[in-house]
Amino acid sequence: MYFWNRTANLSAVLAAGIVATSSSAFAQEPPFSNTAGTVFDIIRKGDASTLSCVEDAGRGMRQIWDKRVDGEPTVEAFLFMARYSDGANIEIAINPEFGSGEAALAEALRYARPLGQLPTVLRAGIKRFSVHGGREGFHAGTGQIVVYAETTDNRLSYDHLEESIFHESVHASWDAQHRLAEEWRAAQNRDGRFLTGYGAKNPEREDLAETALFAYAILHYPDRFPPADTRDTLAAVPARIAYVKALLPPDEPIHFALRDAVACETDVSGLN
Numbered sequence: 128m129y130f131w132n133r134t135a136n137l138s139a140v141l142a143a144g145i146v147a148t149s150s151s152a153f154a155q156e157p158p159f160s161n162t163a164g165t166v167f168d169i170i171r172k173g174d175a176s177t178l179s180c181v182e183d184a185g186r187g188m189r190q191i192w193d194k195r196v197d198g199e200p201t202v203e204a205f206l207f208m209a210r211y212s213d214g215a216n217i218e219i220a221i222n223p224e225f226g227s228g229e230a231a232l233a234e235a236l237r238y239a240r241p242l243g244q245l246p247t248v249l250r251a252g253i254k255r256f257s258v259h260g261g262r263e264g265f266h267a268g269t270g271q272i273v274v275y276a277e278t279t280d281n282r283l284s285y286d287h288l289e290e291s292i293f294h295e296s297v298h299a300s301w302d303a304q305h306r307l308a309e310e311w312r313a314a315q316n317r318d319g320r321f322l323t324g325y326g327a328k329n330p331e332r333e334d335l336a337e338t339a340l341f342a343y344a345i346l347h348y349p350d351r352f353p354p355a356d357t358r359d360t361l362a363a364v365p366a367r368i369a370y371v372k373a374l375l376p377p378d379e380p381i382h383f384a385l386r387d388a389v390a391c392e393t394d395v396s397g398l399n
């Protein structure tokens with residue numbers, strides 16, 4: 128397709144070192160404000176999920192960052208193990224404030240399937256997915272994602288839970304290796320622009336997660352991302368799109384066997 132050729136040609140030119148960037152180019156306005164606020168439904172409810180079952184793992188003490196108290200208290204969480212057919216499993220920890228095992232399970236099931244829609248490489252780094260009540264912004268660090276139930280309600284209201292989880296999964300799975308990587312920084316410099324205002328404000332912390340979602344759309348679901356926005360994205364950050372392309376090659380399946388899948392002893396997902 129046209130835009131692909133353009134990316135490929137530009138990548139070749141950039142790789143040859145022919146294009147020089149000027150620092151003033153960073154002054155150009157990013158085409159988007161942030162990916163959480165965009166209207167694009169890139170990952171859809173009906174898309175395949177690798178979720179195979181959910182196991183009730185009882186209660187356990189877990190230390191979980193909580194923005195509401197600006198700290199990392201230890202709580203006796205309701206625990207579930209979400210198992211996926213590619214072997215990239217996740218522990219889901221629900222804050223005890225949900226009150227009962229039933230309520231905790233219902234909450235866990237809001238995320239188990241969308242998490243299974245993530246590309247294997249983005250789920251692989253998530254060791255624990257934690258849920259609190261309240262309405263704070265989602266956040267994540269290496270190996271961990273923390274979300275808040277009322278924010279989830281809000282995201283679901285405009286079909287954006289999957290996209291928000293995708294953004295956080297980049298923090299959990301890729302940040303440690305890529306957000307400060309020499310090649311990523313070089314791509315930022317070559318592009319000389321940011322894709323979103325949020326990424327521009329936080330070039331070291333948010334630019335990768337912000338860029339990755341739109342790159343994923345262009346690479347894997349081009350029909351879900353309007354041509355004009357595809358054009359704007361490729362014009363703004365071609366080197367970063369090429370970087371993400373190497374991590375999520377469009378000609379390879381997003382789901383692949385990472386390790387042998389293990390069946391649940393008792394499945395509480397209601398799926399099977």
Ligand SMILES: [Zn+2]
Pocket residue numbers: 294295298332333336
């Ligand atoms: Zn973020």
